[in-house]
Amino acid sequence: MSSPEPAPTIPDEPTHRRGGATARLIVPIALAVLATVAYGILSTHQFRNLTSSSWDLGIFSQLAKDYAHLRAPIVPIKGDDVNLLGDHFHPILVLLGPIWAVWPSGLALLWTQALLFGISAIPIARLAMERLGSWLGGILGGAYVFSFGLQSAQDVQFHEIAFAVPLLAMSLTRLLRGRVLAACLWAGALVFVKEDLGLTVLVLGAVIALRGKQHRLEGAGLACWGLGWFILSTFVILPLLNTAGQYDYTDNLGSLLDVFLPGDKWITVLMLALVAGGIGLRSPLILLMLPTLAWRFTGTVEFYWTWYWHYNAVLMPIAAAALLDGVRGTSRWTRGVAVAASAAVTLALGSAMPLWNLARPSTWETSWRAAPAAGAVEAVPDGAVVATDITLMAQLVPEHDVQWLHGPNQRVPQCVVVDDYAFSWNGTPPRDAAQWADEQYRQDPGTYATTYDDGGFWVVCRPAGS
Known part of the structure; x- marks a missing residue:
């Protein structure tokens, strides 16, 4: 049949x-x-x-x-x-x-x-x-x-x-x-x-x-x-x-x-x-x-x-x-x-x-953090290896070599970008981003220095060539 x-x-x-x-x-x-x-x-x-x-x-x-x-x-x-x-x-x-x-x-x-x-x-x-x-x-x-x-x-x-x-x-x-x-x-x-x-x-x-x-x-x-x-x-x-x-x-x-x-x-x-x-x-x-x-x-x-x-x-x-x-x-x-x-x-x-x-009208308002965020991205030298949390990750990719600061990477970044309000910190961000970066990447104390601090964003960098 x-x-x-x-x-x-x-x-x-x-x-x-x-x-x-x-x-x-x-x-x-x-x-x-x-x-x-x-x-x-x-x-x-x-x-x-x-x-x-x-x-x-x-x-x-x-x-x-x-x-x-x-x-x-x-x-x-x-x-x-x-x-x-x-x-x-x-x-x-x-x-x-x-x-x-x-x-x-x-x-x-x-x-x-x-x-x-x-x-x-x-x-x-x-x-x-x-x-x-x-x-x-x-x-x-x-x-x-x-x-x-x-x-x-x-x-x-x-x-x-x-x-x-x-x-x-x-x-x-x-x-x-x-x-x-x-x-x-x-x-x-x-x-x-x-x-x-x-x-x-x-x-x-x-x-x-x-x-x-x-x-x-x-x-x-x-x-x-x-x-x-x-x-x-x-x-x-x-x-x-x-x-x-x-x-x-x-x-x-x-x-x-x-x-x-x-x-x-x-x-x-x-x-x-x-x-x-x-x-x-x-x-x-x-x-x-x-x-x-x-x-x-x-x-x-x-x-x-x-x-x-x-x-x-x-x-x-x-x-x-x-x-x-x-x-x-x-x-x-x-x-x-x-x-x-x-x-x-x-x-x-x-x-x-x-x-x-x-x-919602609030959706159309620019976040008070937008300007500090733009400043943080600008503070990172072009082409630098930068470790960051999730907040500015996509914004940093076009001009930088980006890695996650909580990731398994072995490379020591030139700069680290920390957002105090990022959810990956669970409400307890580091008090001193430069000190945290020195400890995280096993550098001598004072290797990382703060180059930007505004709106909860920190940019800390090593001297060029170090």
């Missing part, structure tokens, strides 16, 4: 009954522009007001700087001679090199991520408007591009997953249009974004192969491509380029029993189900979430489990595509409920959402 043919991947009703072609052209582009500008402005205010939730922006700024100069991505912030391609497998980030060459600033990376998130809305919103009608489709497009997964990712600044979001959006919308080969080609590029995404590609290939016999070859090929790159990148390339000769994140994994607790994990699952409108659970595309959720929920790092940070960004286009697949053959009322559920998740979070900050 032959296997059943896959369900048709065309709108349930003629598209001409659901709003004009002009709306389907303009609205997705308008959403993309609006999201890009909103996310870019949010990040610009963060950058200028010295909001740094992690060191990722500094790390990726060093990577982009190296690529711009046609060098391997050696990132001293992570440690001496650390090749970032031995930390995670993300060769697609070579695309940041030309961007950095034109705009050598961490802001370039933040706006690039904002643009990538915005672009991802175009295929999602366009397909949504064709399948759901102009109003419902436009609402779903907005719910997607301003979803909690994308907002929180932009809020914690740049990460390589920014490139995965539009790739997934392009791939899954083409699959739902029946353009399987194009879907496979877009999905195939995901293996160059991050090593674990090879498993997502594997699952997508399996879904394509199992949905209909006429596409089993493409599906099987895509599955093999994803699995092959996952094995090659995780067990060969990363250990080969890693200074310790290993995959660094194995120790972050717990047991299978850890998957089910604590309760934060179930809250995340519930929120993802709602973003998919509930009805998305009937689509096999929802299975694409499993690889990401599997490594996150077996992980021992608390940030992996929650709805915040950047870890949910790659799940947002999956949820939207699953919703659009799941609503086929349903009533308009059912579709309305699904779209409302998707939008309600982010709306219910209200003031907890990062973009809400743009409505």
Whole structure:
């Protein structure tokens, strides 16, 4: 008995009954522009007001700087001679090199991520408007591009997953249009974004192969491509380029029993189900979430489990595509409920959402620390090896050789920048930054001298040539 043919991947009703072609052209582009500008402005205010939730922006700024100069991505912030391609497998980030060459600033990376998130809305919103009608489709497009997964990712600044979001959006919308080969080609590029995404590609290939016999070859090929790159990148390339000769994140994994607790994990699952409108659970595309959720929920790092940070960004286009697949053959009322559920998740979070900050007048005020911070950066000689905490890390990268002052580096920095308010000090910064630097880097007392002290920022330096 032959296997059943896959369900048709065309709108349930003629598209001409659901709003004009002009709306389907303009609205997705308008959403993309609006999201890009909103996310870019949010990040610009963060950058200028010295909001740094992690060191990722500094790390990726060093990577982009190296690529711009046609060098391997050696990132001293992570440690001496650390090749970032031995930390995670993300060769697609070579695309940041030309961007950095034109705009050598961490802001370039933040706006690039904002643009990538915005672009991802175009295929999602366009397909949504064709399948759901102009109003419902436009609402779903907005719910997607301003979803909690994308907002929180932009809020914690740049990460390589920014490139995965539009790739997934392009791939899954083409699959739902029946353009399987194009879907496979877009999905195939995901293996160059991050090593674990090879498993997502594997699952997508399996879904394509199992949905209909006429596409089993493409599906099987895509599955093999994803699995092959996952094995090659995780067990060969990363250990080969890693200074310790290993995959660094194995120790972050717990047991299978850890998957089910604590309760934060179930809250995340519930929120993802709602973003998919509930009805998305009937689509096999929802299975694409499993690889990401599997490594996150077996992980021992608390940030992996929650709805915040950047870890949910790659799940947002999956949820939207699953919703659009799941609503086929349903009533308009059912579709309305699904779209409302998707939008309600982010709306219910209200003031907890990062973009809400743009409505607060204080967000538009320049921090009193901005001028002292600029002075501290200026006080460091160009080209100097400088150790710093996270606050000014990204700002120092363009003109300096930066390392983390709490890191494992063996090089003795020429200058040390200390921020009394940096969270890495746990509220107890050194009373004398110069003395702390002498002790930290085993220098004779008095080797480091204070050259700048203002607004909680200290710059202490060794004499040139010492």
